[in-house]
Amino acid sequence: MREIYARSEDRENTPEAKPGRARFLPAVRLPEGLPEGPVAIADMANAFGVTHRTLHFYEEKNLIKAGRIGLMRVYHAHDVHLMAIITLAREVGMPIATIQELMAELEQADSQEEADALFMEALMVRKRELMASLSTVHRQMQQITHLVDRPEDPHAAGNDNEGDGALSPLEIQCLELMAEGLTPVRLARSMAMEVREVQALEAGIIQKFNAHNRFQAVAKAVLLGIIK
Structure with a gap:
């Protein structure tokens, strides 16, 4: 040069x-x-x-x-x-x-x-534009990491005999239907339950996965191999 x-x-x-x-x-x-x-x-x-x-x-x-x-x-x-x-x-x-x-x-x-x-x-x-882009990418990566982050005990959600983190057969059934995109109303109809009962069941599943919403719970369940 x-x-x-x-x-x-x-x-x-x-x-x-x-x-x-x-x-x-x-x-x-x-x-x-x-x-x-x-x-x-x-x-x-x-x-x-x-x-x-x-x-x-x-x-x-x-x-x-x-x-x-x-x-x-x-x-x-x-x-x-x-x-x-x-x-x-x-x-x-x-x-x-x-x-x-x-x-x-x-x-x-x-x-x-x-x-x-x-x-x-x-x-x-x-340079400032690229730094802003990097900041956005970093924030998105953090969100993805949080989304796929496993619970403290990665086996708790898949074993019925390991305390509060275990999923019951009913919760697994609900989770599978959630993965199909069913709303609480349709979940209630499919599971022969009241809507409020399904909502409480779904809230419990979300809590067990340390998730913020049903989509994060489903994503974590798929990553852990609990559902397909």
């Missing part, structure tokens, strides 16, 4: 530095092996590990522009630099719309320092 455009003066007088395009771009690094001067589309694709179709897509989104030397499509230094920025942004998961907004902001940058600062701010915003 080699660093490019450490100073904006390196390209201020190049043909591709035209009005309407950013005069200052953040200093990034280019893949090794790129030829000096205009880069053919095949070399551009190989260097950045993308397809020709991806390059065309970025052109359609006005992120880069290709020129021509005869019949050959080529990219000048400015667009190679833009491609390096796009690649870094995509590697950290920035959406295309966000990259477009970044490029629009870079067009307004009046100095190299401002361009670098804009890019760093975009990266920090993405």
Whole structure:
């Protein structure tokens, strides 16, 4: 990898530095092996590990522009630099719309320092987004762990002779019907019981599994092999 455009003066007088395009771009690094001067589309694709179709897509989104030397499509230094920025942004998961907004902001940058600062701010915003996503995933994992966490005595719910945690045949029957999604009213009808009796039975099952609701109780029973 080699660093490019450490100073904006390196390209201020190049043909591709035209009005309407950013005069200052953040200093990034280019893949090794790129030829000096205009880069053919095949070399551009190989260097950045993308397809020709991806390059065309970025052109359609006005992120880069290709020129021509005869019949050959080529990219000048400015667009190679833009491609390096796009690649870094995509590697950290920035959406295309966000990259477009970044490029629009870079067009307004009046100095190299401002361009670098804009890019760093975009990266920090993405970092905060990823941290928020990690927090959400962590919370969801905790919920799943709590859902499938076994009772203190993992055998208590499956053995009728081990005290208060044991399930009676009636409770197992109720649990199997709960797993089928039957409501308390339908449970009562199927088990020839009063609705309030079924509700009390269900509450006892939930308590024995240290669950918060019938769905957690059923999930734990399945994991413990009590029901299928």
